[in-house]
Every structure is written in C-alpha cells, then in structure tokens.
Amino acid sequence: MTALSIPVVRRAVPFAAVVCALVVLTAILAPWIAPYDPNALDPLNAYAPFSPAHPLGTDDLGRDLLSRLIHGSRTSLAGPLIVVLAAGTIGATVAIAAAWFGGWFDALLSRALDVLFAFPGLVLAITVAALFGSGFITPVVALSLAFVPVIARVMRAAALRERNLPYIEALRVQGFGAWRICLRHLVPNLAPLLMVQAAIGFGYAMIDLASISFLGLGLQPPAADWGLMIANGQPSILAGFPQQSIAAAVAVVITVVAFTAVAERLATRFGGDVR
C-alpha cells in the first residue's frame, strides 16, 4: 500500500515529474534566472512584503527571498544527490560481493550492515557533524554511510536471487571470471532496482540534510540553503514576517513529494521490493 494506490496521486505523477524537472533546471540555471545576488544586503528594505520587485519579499537583512530560494536549490539538491550516488555505489558493491562470495563473508557483511542499520541515520549524521565540524561535506559523508545499509539490504536480496539463476552458472562454465560476470551481467540486471532505491532515498536524504542544516550542523550562514533558511527565518516569524521559513519549507516539501512520487512510480514499473 503506497500513496500510489490513490487514483488522484497516481494521476498526479506526470505533474510531479514536471516539478522535478523544473527544480533541477532551477538549480542548474540559478545564477542566470535569479533576479538578485542572493547575498546582496539591503537593510533599508528589510522585511519587504510581496511586490513585483521582490515576488517573495525580503528577509531580515533585505536579501531577496526568491533569489535565495533559487540559489538554495543547488546545495539542497546536490547534497541528496551525492548521498544516493555514494550510498548506491557502496551499497551495491557490498551487496554484490556478499551475494557472490556467500558463506561467512556474506554473514559478516550482513551482520555489519545490521549494526549500522540499527543506528538511526539522522542521529549518526548529527553525531558525526558535531564531532567533525559542520559544513556541506561532513553531513553528506555521514548520511551516505547511514544510507548504505538501507540500500545494501535490498540489493543483497536481489543480487542473491540473480546470482543463483542458471545463466550465471552458464557463464561460469564458459570460463568467465567473477569480476566480468558481476560487472557485465549482474550489475546491468540489478541496475533498475538500484535506480529505484536511489530515487526513493533521495527524498529521505533531502529531509535529513535539511534537518541537519536546520539544527545548525550543516551549511553555515550566509549560505543560501533551504534547511538553513527555515532555521534563520525563525526570529522573523516572531517579528510577524514568516515568509522566509514558509517559502523554504514549501520548497522542501514540494521537491520531496515530487521526487518520491516519481520514484514510487518507477518502483511499481520496475517491480522489486522497495523498502
């Protein structure tokens, strides 16, 4: 039972795909489409309301919120992207190695993954960021590690199933080595499932990274980042100007929902156990 079993949601998938494309385009074209420099201060114009000049208004320092939102999409998308790429690569490698060699090697890797899995990813990332310092790289690396067991567990089950199919045995009789069989035959057959896993993980990674930024352990001011914008907008809410937090929060929610909807559609298309 997923959100996709609701007809309205299912029909909205093409719309979600368009949203995803728009968000990605925004991130790529940010410097050219943002009306202002995201860090240009204009204290006299602080807390400006919606206007043609500032469609979303300005923040406490008079910075254009639309421009900050547009620029913020870059780190907000790049973070989760790196997380799923890294976790996908490592997770798939671990999974295929475990399935291929089996025996005690598989048992050892699986137990190690279980231990890592038992530790909440966000808590791990926060701990690592607190220990090794905030910024962009540290939380991303920590979260990548935290996502490895999630992806590896699903991929291992699939790799095990694939590895025991007769065509793999047929390749071994033809004298092919383990490397070649894994890279040229196992990986292409597992690729659709891996992509679905990565796509689903993307939404989760985005929320987790935004949470870390919100807690002040991610990117630091004056960087334009959605999680950070939500956090920095808090004093303004008390001052009666909630648009900064709301705009960033809405951006996070829309992006996560759109990416997850598309990912779940891909999952039903390519089958496999998603979670």
Place this chain on the structure above:
Amino acid sequence: MTLLQLDRITVAINGQPVLRQVSLEVAAGEAVGLVGESGSGKSMTVKSVVRLLPPGATAGGTVRFDGADVGALSPAALRRMRSRDVAMVFQDPRAAVNPVRTVGDFLTEVLRDQGVSRAIATEKAVRSLSEVGVGDATRRLNQRPYELSGGLLQRVVIAAALLTGPRLILADEPTTALDVTTQEEVVAILDEQRRLRAAALMFITHDLELAAAVCDRIAVMYAGEIVEILPAARLHDDARHPYTRALLASRPGAVAPGERLVTVPGIPQSALTAPAGCVFADRCPHAEARCHDERPVFTGSAACHLLEVL
C-alpha cells in the same frame, strides 16, 4: 584415446552424499548417455567435470581431462579449460542466457574475451548460427532472448557451445524444456554438428530411446551411482542390471497401445536415502539376502550381485 576420465568421483553437499564412487570414461569423439530418474546424480556428474559444484559441496576422486587432473588446475587454467575445451548446453535456454543482453553479445562474448576482434567474432557467430539452422542470422544477432522461441534459443545456445571448438560438449537434458515438435530437430542438430567436429558428448536424458539413438554408450545411474554401462546398440538386448531392465520395461513404447504402462515398484531413492546394501535392493524383484547387506562392486558392465544369474 581417452579424453575424459572420472575416477571414483564422490560428491557430498553439507555432508550428505549426492554421488558415490562414479567412474566413467569418455573417448575423444564418443557420445555417452547418462540416464536415470530425477535425483540420481546425472547433473552432478556432468557438473563435476568442470568443477561446478554448489556451495557447501565437497568432492573426492579425480577427474582427468586430456590427461590433466582437473582438481589440481590453477584457477586460470580451469577458466581456460571451461572456455575453450568444454561447452555446456543447459536444460532451459531461457534461464541459461542473460535476458538483457542481445543474442550477438551472448554469442561473441567468449571469443571477444579471448582477444578475437569484433568483426571476426561476429562473422564466426553468424556462421555458427547458420550451421545450427538459424535463418536470417545477421538479424538474430540484434534480437534479445525473449524475442526468440524456445527451440530457436536452444539452437543459439548450441551455436554458442560450438563456437569455441570444444572437444567435449556437456548437454544436460537439452530438450526437456522444449516443445515436443522442436525437440527432435534440436537433438538432430546437436548430434550432426558434434559428429562433424568429432567432439565428445555427455548427454543427460530421461528418454532411453533418445539416448540410444544419439549415443555410443549408455550409463545408467541410480541413487548417485552408475549401476550399468553398456553400448547403446545393445541396450535392449543385453541389459543385465534389474534397474536397467525395469526402465526398459516401463517405456511407453514397450507395451501395446491400450495396455497399462509398466512402472518400477517402490519410490526412487537418492544417494542420501539409499539402503546400505545394493542401492536398488528394496525395489528389485530378484533381490536376495546379501543384496540388502552388501553393496555390489561394479564389475564388467554392471554393479549387481546376481549378474551371472540374470
């Protein structure tokens, strides 16, 4: 000249016996049929030739291929033997071919791995496909397994097996998964092509008539042992082992139309459940006291205490 020699091969999976003291020789260019019920160890015998054992399996005895001990080969030498000297045709072609790669990829992969250029590999693949009767070979190269029928795909598998010029072909029930009408064609092609190339063949089947037609000699297996080996031409007249005779009597062709088919009484045994004495003792109509206590030694052509009497 002996190409392949299995000497007292024993295989156990997690300590449970699967094969017991299997000895068999295959001469260069000779076709040997392995027949027997399911679970009798036919597939495991063939797989032990290329040391393709499931996880947890332990093997004893020696396999000699062209004089070399397969068990003592280095990993590189074993891969070399698998890719050049021995080819295998599996039961279900649809399962034995990577579903996402094209037929061309499948056919040329071994040659490309051996350093043959793409153009020459493709040319060889096309020639090999025409030899096994696959028309329109060039177009087939760009198709994927699901676009081909089972019979056609099994011909592709046979073409791939022949490509590297193997000296021994292992065929594990190559027609069982196919339509009855295409079975005959596929076996005929396999038989014809291997004779042309003077390659030896180990042919696993449930079909005694088919084995007798394709092979020079027949080895009958039961419960992980070879109970009788005899020339295919003399299968009907000279079968001595009670199990072989029981199998022959239970062929559909052995009874007149309308009559009830003959069955072998009792339950088929595997190497694990086989009795202590002769493996066939509890189903054998001639069994005596010593058949139940003493395991007969394979002498001459069969393993049976009553060989002289029957």
